Amino acid sequence: MIIITRPNVTDAEIDHIRERIESVGMRTHLSRGEHRTIIGCIGDESLLEELPLRSLPGVESVTPVLKPYKLASREFAAERTVVRVGGRDAHAAFGGKAITVIAGPCSVENREMLVQTANAVRKAGATMLRGGAFKPRTSPYAFQGLGSDALRLLAEVRSETGLPVVTEVMDARQIDLIAEHADMLQVGARNMQNFSLLAELGRVRRPVLLKRGLSATIKELLMAAEYIMANGNHDVVLCERGIRTYETATRNTLDVAAIPVLKRESHLPVIVDPSHAGGDASLVAPLAFASIAAGADGLIVEVHPDPECALSDGDQSLAPTAFEQLMQQLGAFVTAAGRTMSGASQEALAVA
Amino acid sequence: MSDSTPADALAELAACRDEIEVIDREIISLLARRLTLGKRTGDLKRVAGLPILDPTREAAVIRRVTTVAREVGLPSEPVREVFWQIIGMSRQIQQAARSDRTEGGSRSE
Numbered sequence: 001m002i003i004i005t006r007p008n009v010t011d012a013e014i015d016h017i018r019e020r021i022e023s024v025g026m027r028t029h030l031s032r033g034e035h036r037t038i039i040g041c042i043g044d045e046s047l048l049e050e051l052p053l054r055s056l057p058g059v060e061s062v063t064p065v066l067k068p069y070k071l072a073s074r075e076f077a078a079e080r081t082v083v084r085v086g087g088r089d090a091h092a093a094f095g096g097k098a099i100t101v102i103a104g105p106c107s108v109e110n111r112e113m114l115v116q117t118a119n120a121v122r123k124a125g126a127t128m129l130r131g132g133a134f135k136p137r138t139s140p141y142a143f144q145g146l147g148s149d150a151l152r153l154l155a156e157v158r159s160e161t162g163l164p165v166v167t168e169v170m171d172a173r174q175i176d177l178i179a180e181h182a183d184m185l186q187v188g189a190r191n192m193q194n195f196s197l198l199a200e201l202g203r204v205r206r207p208v209l210l211k212r213g214l215s216a217t218i219k220e221l222l223m224a225a226e227y228i229m230a231n232g233n234h235d236v237v238l239c240e241r242g243i244r245t246y247e248t249a250t251r252n253t254l255d256v257a258a259i260p261v262l263k264r265e266s267h268l269p270v271i272v273d274p275s276h277a278g279g280d281a282s283l284v285a286p287l288a289f290a291s292i293a294a295g296a297d298g299l300i301v302e303v304h305p306d307p308e309c310a311l312s313d314g315d316q317s318l319a320p321t322a323f324e325q326l327m328q329q330l331g332a333f334v335t336a337a338g339r340t341m342s343g344a345s346q347e348a349l350a351v352a
Numbered sequence: 353m354s355d356s357t358p359a360d361a362l363a364e365l366a367a368c369r370d371e372i373e374v375i376d377r378e379i380i381s382l383l384a385r386r387l388t389l390g391k392r393t394g395d396l397k398r399v400a401g402l403p404i405l406d407p408t409r410e411a412a413v414i415r416r417v418t419t420v421a422r423e424v425g426l427p428s429e430p431v432r433e434v435f436w437q438i439i440g441m442s443r444q445i446q447q448a449a450r451s452d453r454t455e456g457g458s459r460s461e
Contacts, residue, residue, distance in 0.1 A: 018415070
């Protein structure tokens, strides 16, 4: 249930409405926009049946939210959410007018390759660095990542380049360690429904990049976001990364329609991972263009200084020159979509 | 502040941090006092035959702290979150005390 308040509602009226809702055992969430304020009710909605919500002072309308996700739903927020990442020294934002591009290697292999990649992607216009430390691989015999050594390298390169860092967390036990080094915590596709991990991430004060599971529906993705939000962390960025279909020519099938659907259903920012979606370097650019055209708020792209020698995901990684070309071509799509490139990206494009 | 030297600033920073440490200790001992009282109210509710969960009372507590926070110029939403956490702690302690008693009771039977 959401309650939309009158334009001139007072703080005391809002307090009273919330007290009435909370006194039946529900919780409330306040979203103040420029033009309206929304009070979202969370909990068992049958408890509200007895309450004369419409007649409380300050209430304009009462609307049921029929979706199973509440905090993540578009109705719950007066305005679209902008998720801010990092601090003063290194920052990025998702969900505003600007498109934010995250780039970097699938996994951190050594210091030299990380520095090389970070400098190259920054020059090309990326405003955030990705890099895997703990890699969940399909085979237990495949390279599993450098672990805490990779986290230290990421933190070092972050301070050298000013690029905030996102890295994947696979296990609730790693959260504190990773949050110490990274600006944003990624939940990989294979962990999208790891509910104990999601609940723990709800208690962290770090934005979460939530990737859609290989076989997850849009509703399931939003319910996963709801888990994080219900536990207190509202800074969630959704990521479409391709789903499993009967098609074998591509690694996954990029669900382009998911982008406008997610943006219609939710106030959370949506970004796309064209590298995993196609599984092939040659598909990254066209899928990136399609994503921006469909309304994505950003991209996360795998870049490796020498894709042929990459320890993981070499086939889908772009070489720095190919990434630079992608970023240059992307500009026209960004403009056509009525968006801008995020601050640092624009400077880089101006230089290029 | 503009007149002070970096050395002065560092000295004052250290003093501020000392004071913060003292305040943190005070907050924790106040929290301990509040939780002790919460446990006591739990015992009293049991004797009076009332349930532990009292949403009306919780909502009134939250509304009161929201108003107080606003009066002293603090952002009310984070203060509400802090107090929901405190209420949650208090509820857990009351529930633990009640289940200890139930378990003890069943053993003696």
